[in-house]
Amino acid sequence: xxxxxxxxxxxPALLRGLTQRRFSRRDMLRYxxxxxxxxxxxxxxxxxxAPKKSPSGxxxxxxxxxxxxxxxKPAGILNFENWELYIDEDAKGKHPSLQQFTKETGIKVHxxxxxxxxxxxxxSKVIPVLQAGQDTGFDLMVITNGGPVExxxxxxxxxxxxxxxxxxxxxxxxxxxxxxxxxPGNVYTVPWQSGFTGIGYNSKYVKEPPTSFGDxxxxxxxxxxxxxxxxxxxxxxxxxxxxxxxxKSTPDQWKQAADxxxxxxxxxxxxxxxxxxYIYKLEAxxxxxxxxxxxxxxxxxxxxxxxxxxxxxxxxxxxxxGPDLLxxxxxxxxxxxxxxxxxxxxxxRVPAGGRRDDGRFHLxxxxxxxxxxxxxxxxxxxxxxxxxxxxxxxxxxxxxxGIQDLQVAG
Amino acid sequence: xxxxxxxxxxxxxxxxxxxxxxxxxxxxxLPGGLWLAIFFVIPxxxxxxxxxxxxxxxxxxxxxxxxSTYWEVLRQYHTQLARSFTFGSIATGITLVVSYPLxxxxxxxxxxxxxxxxxxxxxxxxxxxxxxxxAWQFILADDGIVLGTLKNLHxxxxxxxxxxxxxxxxxxxxxxYLPFMALPLYVSLEKIDRSVVEAARDxxxxxxxxxxxxxxxxxxxxxxxxxxLTFVPAVGDYVNASILGGTRTTMIGNIIxxxxxxxxxxxxxxxLSFVLMTVLLIGIFAYARALGTRSIEEYx
Numbered sequence: 022x023x024x025x026x027x028x029x030x031x032x033p034a035l036l037r038g039l040t041q042r043r044f045s046r047r048d049m050l051r052y053x054x055x056x057x058x059x060x061x062x063x064x065x066x067x068x069x070x071a072p073k074k075s076p077s078g079x080x081x082x083x084x085x086x087x088x089x090x091x092x093x094k095p096a097g098i099l100n101f102e103n104w105e106l107y108i109d110e111d112a113k114g115k116h117p118s119l120q121q122f123t124k125e126t127g128i129k130v131h132x133x134x135x136x137x138x139x140x141x142x143x144x145s146k147v148i149p150v151l152q153a154g155q156d157t158g159f160d161l162m163v164i165t166n167g168g169p170v171e172x173x174x175x176x177x178x179x180x181x182x183x184x185x186x187x188x189x190x191x192x193x194x195x196x197x198x199x200x201x202x203x204x205p206g207n208v209y210t211v212p213w214q215s216g217f218t219g220i221g222y223n224s225k226y227v228k229e230p231p232t233s234f235g236d237x238x239x240x241x242x243x244x245x246x247x248x249x250x251x252x253x254x255x256x257x258x259x260x261x262x263x264x265x266x267x268x269k270s271t272p273d274q275w276k277q278a279a280d281x282x283x284x285x286x287x288x289x290x291x292x293x294x295x296x297x298x299y300i301y302k303l304e305a306x307x308x309x310x311x312x313x314x315x316x317x318x319x320x321x322x323x324x325x326x327x328x329x330x331x332x333x334x335x336x337x338x339x340x341x342x343g344p345d346l347l348x349x350x351x352x353x354x355x356x357x358x359x360x361x362x363x364x365x366x367x368x369x370r371v372p373a374g375g376r377r378d379d380g381r382f383h384l385x386x387x388x389x390x391x392x393x394x395x396x397x398x399x400x401x402x403x404x405x406x407x408x409x410x411x412x413x414x415x416x417x418x419x420x421x422x423g424i425q426d427l428q429v430a431g
Numbered sequence: 432x433x434x435x436x437x438x439x440x441x442x443x444x445x446x447x448x449x450x451x452x453x454x455x456x457x458x459x460x461l462p463g464g465l466w467l468a469i470f471f472v473i474p475x476x477x478x479x480x481x482x483x484x485x486x487x488x489x490x491x492x493x494x495x496x497x498x499s500t501y502w503e504v505l506r507q508y509h510t511q512l513a514r515s516f517t518f519g520s521i522a523t524g525i526t527l528v529v530s531y532p533l534x535x536x537x538x539x540x541x542x543x544x545x546x547x548x549x550x551x552x553x554x555x556x557x558x559x560x561x562x563x564x565x566a567w568q569f570i571l572a573d574d575g576i577v578l579g580t581l582k583n584l585h586x587x588x589x590x591x592x593x594x595x596x597x598x599x600x601x602x603x604x605x606x607x608y609l610p611f612m613a614l615p616l617y618v619s620l621e622k623i624d625r626s627v628v629e630a631a632r633d634x635x636x637x638x639x640x641x642x643x644x645x646x647x648x649x650x651x652x653x654x655x656x657x658x659x660l661t662f663v664p665a666v667g668d669y670v671n672a673s674i675l676g677g678t679r680t681t682m683i684g685n686i687i688x689x690x691x692x693x694x695x696x697x698x699x700x701x702x703l704s705f706v707l708m709t710v711l712l713i714g715i716f717a718y719a720r721a722l723g724t725r726s727i728e729e730y731x
Contacts, residue, residue, distance in 0.1 A: 140692075140693050141692050141693050144692050144693060144694075144695050145692040148488065148695075152488075175489075176489065243590065244590060244592055244595070245590075251693075286678050286679070291677075291678050292595050292677055292678070293595055293676070293677045293678055294678060305568075305569075305572040305573070305574065305575070306572065306573050306574035307572055307573045307574075307592070307594055307595075
């Protein structure tokens, strides 16, 4: 069939209107609805946490503290968020350090232990809350050195510490814990406790003390091995064990480390990947050996009357290639919409010489070279344990190692 | 005169009554509609939008129609998705098998103590979901009250464990969602007209025939509701897998939680949530078509 020529006398617009599909009111509504939906979907974006200019590394004298602390008058209450086990505890479950702090300063402490890993805590209870400009409810929290603290500083979510109120910090704190590379000048952080990521085990079941990450891969411990779930403490020791330099590691090396762990997982050797709850699995006998944070095992293995007794045979070892050092840092989250949180906290003091002679619980390092066992000891005026020599540090933050003194009050 | 006044009153009242009658259904659905809009439609739209965005928490997320997130998460987490449906199905099957005789016994043999038995069934569920699951962790511990005793008696090998296995996770889910199956079953069994059962017996039906051809078909609405109420939350559950499970029992709920709260990959988490919801909805519609929309008579 041949196409009929169009009569030039007919208006083409009219012709189109007569022959083509019309744009009905329903179509218009439909397209408008689709457009509005797309616009609505696009409007649901989430604004970012643009890095704020923070006075990192600034001289304390250059910081206007009144901006953060107002008149500096204590608010009377300190909301302290910590990791479980990382404080002294008596047989009644009380915390003598906090009681002493309240006695000396008149500031009551609301103490909570909701943190059992950095990222899940920060990403659920801190960052989204501060991003929304709201109040976290915490005046003081304890975050591990390195990535997590660095991220909070970068995001502008910490407020600077007024060092003029930290009356004896500069004089008494271990020099190794000062001036970390992620917080030059300790503008935002002061160490609360330090330790290392090593290999914890229950000597009731594990008779041959572990010496390396490789012990966690042994088929002899099939189904009884715990490993960390976080993105720092699982891969770094594996890379270290394989002889790779973490700071210069390549994606291929990370893949090799992942393959190593995956292979052990496929063989059923690894029971699960844990946060701090691994210590309770060690206590229950569900796992016998695990990646561990030294402080957890120290306290779990300590006598009952000082808050321990969970894992009587608990031990923690430094891997032969060196430990991954960690320091739990005191930081102040930004107050968000709660300016009353700006006050106080600065009553925390470091005991002179880092030692306490009040007979309370101390955790000290048994003197010795790398790889030697670390045991908790009740304080009898023993003071700080000796520092191990020649231990590598995690990413260069430079915390001291082996100090487990409770550095609050004193 | 009186009649005229009455007529006027009727004339005045009629349009109002008509208006009220017309508005009544809308007013009645308003609370439910608002509830759905605020707590379902808006979050769903937000989730859909989030799943199509790109970015990160520091720079923010922007809507870019990034559909490939769906393929990425499906490629990476299809094992966990399939595992969730497998665990959910098995757990739902277990709750049905356990709940049915229980609900039947309470409904037909409970007598005047029915309420007491129902209360006993529900009593553990007054305790928090997490606490109940943690209790199972304690009970099933490798050296705990059960396995420790059996190991001491040399009835099972020392290396034997239940925790961190699929069995522990599926059992935990089945235990935790048991009332969601038992209660609808009980209600449907309780509603069965006893004279129908008597009639079946009068017609020389055996006990098993009465059960298979009268009672079970009449309780199908309860089975339908129970399966829905159990299966949907069971598939999305993450508490049991995180407390009772191990490295090879991770469910899609755990992945979503991890993407949201640990990795801060909101688009990936939203895409996974959307995939889970879509697959569940398709399954539910298919299931409803097969079972739920029939009238009771069709089963008899």
